[in-house]
Amino acid sequence: MLFGCFREVLSVAYIVMSPVPAFVDWADGRLQVPGLKVSEKKLGQLTGIFRDQQAWSRLDPETIVYRVWWWEPVPSGTEGGLFWGLTEIQPGRVGKEYFMTRGHRHVVRNRAEFYGTITGTGKLVLMDASGRTWFEDMTPGSLHYIAGEVAHRIVNTGEVPIRVTACWPSDAGHDYEIAGGHGFNARIVEERGAPVLVSAKD
Numbered sequence: 001m002l003f004g005c006f007r008e009v010l011s012v013a014y015i016v017m018s019p020v021p022a023f024v025d026w027a028d029g030r031l032q033v034p035g036l037k038v039s040e041k042k043l044g045q046l047t048g049i050f051r052d053q054q055a056w057s058r059l060d061p062e063t064i065v066y067r068v069w070w071w072e073p074v075p076s077g078t079e080g081g082l083f084w085g086l087t088e089i090q091p092g093r094v095g096k097e098y099f100m101t102r103g104h105r106h107v108v109r110n111r112a113e114f115y116g117t118i119t120g121t122g123k124l125v126l127m128d129a130s131g132r133t134w135f136e137d138m139t140p141g142s143l144h145y146i147a148g149e150v151a152h153r154i155v156n157t158g159e160v161p162i163r164v165t166a167c168w169p170s171d172a173g174h175d176y177e178i179a180g181g182h183g184f185n186a187r188i189v190e191e192r193g194a195p196v197l198v199s200a201k202d
């Protein structure tokens, strides 16, 4: 009898302490969790990112290019923890160059990451420590392993928003100073109606 009571107290304590899980709508990647973080990038904030600066200055700086929602179940910087996020990039172009994320490497260089495409189409541009730059096609269901040291950027080459889910280490950090400020060595631009990778020097 006494043991039964004790067991009940224990299970109540367990229910109270058990954490609430997050929810993902797998149809569109939407996240639901208390304390969800959000950031928004407008064209006017993306200085020096697009090649055609004249085309960039003619566009409305208030245009939203992308939004990121993410969940930090542990404090940022925690070794061994993970974060989960969703990035949504609008369709659009600055001159011939498609809307894209700023792009970064992780501050702790050996920290890898997964990206998974939920909706839309695009290119994941990758650049390794030697400067070699390539891309992977992003389509609904494509899953991308981004090795540590590799800079990464999502480019929306489609007509609708691209939504990409991500999972990365909580101590990875973000370093936006790619190649000493020179940025990626190649860019995705539209040529004859199709996206192509061209050298950033062209």
Ligand code: F6R
Binding pocket: 068, 085, 086, 087, 101, 102, 103, 104, 113, 152, 153, 154, 166, 168, 172, 174
């Ligand atoms: C996290 C990660 C993504 C990006 C997001 C926005 O490591 O890769 O969540 O942070 O797609 O891109 P950036 O950070 O380049 O503006």
Ligand code: ZN
Binding pocket: 104, 105, 106, 113, 152, 168
């Ligand atoms: Zn990253």
